[in-house]
Amino acid sequence: MDTPLHDDTGALPGDFAIWIFIFAELLVFGVFFLAYAFARANNVELFNESQLQLDRISGAANTLVLITSSYFVVRAVAAIRDDDSRRCVHWLAAAIGMGSVFLVIKMFEFADKFSAGISLSTNTFFMFYLSLTFFHFMHVILGMVILAAVLFKARSGGYSAASHIGVETGASYWHMVDLVWLILFPLVYVIH
Amino acid sequence: MSTSRLIRPCTAVWLLLVILTGVTYLVGQAGLSGMAVVAFVLITTLFKSQMVVDHFMGLKRARPFWRGLLFGYLLIVCGMIGVAYYVGLTH
Numbered sequence: 065m066d067t068p069l070h071d072d073t074g075a076l077p078g079d080f081a082i083w084i085f086i087f088a089e090l091l092v093f094g095v096f097f098l099a100y101a102f103a104r105a106n107n108v109e110l111f112n113e114s115q116l117q118l119d120r121i122s123g124a125a126n127t128l129v130l131i132t133s134s135y136f137v138v139r140a141v142a143a144i145r146d147d148d149s150r151r152c153v154h155w156l157a158a159a160i161g162m163g164s165v166f167l168v169i170k171m172f173e174f175a176d177k178f179s180a181g182i183s184l185s186t187n188t189f190f191m192f193y194l195s196l197t198f199f200h201f202m203h204v205i206l207g208m209v210i211l212a213a214v215l216f217k218a219r220s221g222g223y224s225a226a227s228h229i230g231v232e233t234g235a236s237y238w239h240m241v242d243l244v245w246l247i248l249f250p251l252v253y254v255i256h
Numbered sequence: 257m258s259t260s261r262l263i264r265p266c267t268a269v270w271l272l273l274v275i276l277t278g279v280t281y282l283v284g285q286a287g288l289s290g291m292a293v294v295a296f297v298l299i300t301t302l303f304k305s306q307m308v309v310d311h312f313m314g315l316k317r318a319r320p321f322w323r324g325l326l327f328g329y330l331l332i333v334c335g336m337i338g339v340a341y342y343v344g345l346t347h
Contacts, residue, residue, distance in 0.1 A: 074317070074319040075319070077315075098337070105343040106347065120281065120284050124277060124278075127280075128277055134308065138266050139266075232314075240313075242312070243313075246304050246308065247333060250301050251337060254281070
């Protein structure tokens with residue numbers, strides 16, 4: 065059995081409104097990814113040479129961090145389905161902690177690039193690299209804010225096994241943030 | 257249904273995602289390139305993404321339309337990245 069995020073009615077987990085937001089976000093990221101991919105097709109050498117300056121270990125580490133944070137969120141949802149608010153809060157805190165680790169790693173990466181004199185105007189590759197990863201960075205922050213709001217409500221006993229749509233809503237958004245990075249990492253850091 | 261039974265498959269999914277991320281990283285570190293390598297990386301990415309959609313987001317239990325919509329999105333994005341890579345090779 066999978067860990068269900070929702071009941072068996074076939075509905076999307078969480079509030080439907082968040083899914084409108086999620087689909088809109090995915091569309092924007094999708095366009096961004098394809099713009100990068102086709103810009104690369106016209107500047108293959110430039111993109112390949114510039115990509116060598118990226119820290120692939122940081123990119124891979126951040127992928128593992130986001131996957132793990134998503135897993136923690138799954139555990140938080142499972143906990144509230146078991147009517148265990150305390151455990152739900154702990155898993156959410158762990159997920160937010162992993163989000164913080166992502167931000168710290170990314171800030172070190174940004175600092176490294178800026179100290180090397182790299183900016184948006186360096187070349188087309190770095191324009192995409194910096195804007196794409198910063199755009200995603202902002203989504204991680206928003207995801208953490210949403211998870212924190214869910215955590216505080218869970219801590220005050222605001223959710224139960226019978227009523228936890230807010231937890232599922234926050235979880236769905238956080239998984240979207242993870243999903244986008246799963247594509248961004250190979251696209252920007254690996255494919256050459 | 258016990259919690260441990262519910263959680264265990266998700267832990268397996270997490271482990272699989274970790275392993276596949278390691279494989280993708282190693283492909284990059286090895287400096288491998290070419291259409292076959294990129295196809296492998298993109299199929300791995302598609303598979304990983306669908307695992308997140310199905311098992312983490314929980315869409316395996318949602319109506320097939322929603323799951324299909326997200327799979328279609330992932331297929332188009334990964335497929336078009338592959339097409340763009342091919343265009344780059346032929347330039």
